[in-house]
Amino acid sequence: MRWEFGSILPPEVKYNLCEPEILWFNKYSKCLANYMKSIGDNHGLNLTQDSKPPKSLYIEVRCLVDYGKFELDDGESILLKKNSQHLLPRAQCEPLIRQGILQHITQ
Template sequence: MFCDKAIELIRELQRMSDGQLPAFNEDGLRQVLQEMEALYEQNQTDVNEAKGGGRADLIPSVKLRHCCLLRNKRCLTAYLYDRLLRIRALRWEYGSVLPANIRFHMCAEELQWFGQYKKSLASFMRSLGGGGGLDITQDMKPPKSLYIEVRCLKDHGELEVDDGTVILLKKNSQHFLPRWKCEHLIRQGVLEHIMS
């Protein structure tokens, strides 16, 4: 039956609806493309015969095969686009280095696309906020509170908070500070977030 292999590719993605990435089905993709090539060649033959021999009875068959070609094309496009959306989501979930078991399920072109997306995202983040950039992949969910408890890992000196209060950051001292005020100090290794 026409288009069965293309529909099977879509069903394969639906079975993995939890956002996981199934293995790239190169064989299924190749079979759909071969079917499309055969449909196209048969249409070319029938169109030439209908024009030259005046055979109008071939037109419905040509239209049917043309609709099958369009459906296969839509299914292949949907398959590839859905995979790219899942790969893009993996960058936000896992970071710039994907686990080996996920990379194993990707084809060479998808790995190349992931590398380009990773570079584009890094370039965009560098262009945001000052010299060091801004990592927009952190804190994908809003924080539960605006203040966090931190421990000072080394002497750092004074830190002024919003209300004008100056806090002395001495080694092993603990403080309850606004999250945004101490995130850069946590990344620098000056402070450590104490999980309650």
């Protein structure tokens, strides 16, 4: 259920669980969160986000807004201007895609 629903169970699911099941779920969720924080070169890695491995570590993205300078993990800075396109590391783009700053360009 942790992998399907996330760290918070929907009320209708939680209502059907007994107290030991809820405690087990909470402990498992905490252990999984601690593990995900510890992997990925100490940057963390959300294993529950996408169950399929990426085909490429880099993706092509289009900037939807004037964002300004964005520093990559390797220290390189790029300027994210509206309608500019970039080939960037997937792991660093995903938060900006979720925020609506970047758009993944699919071929």
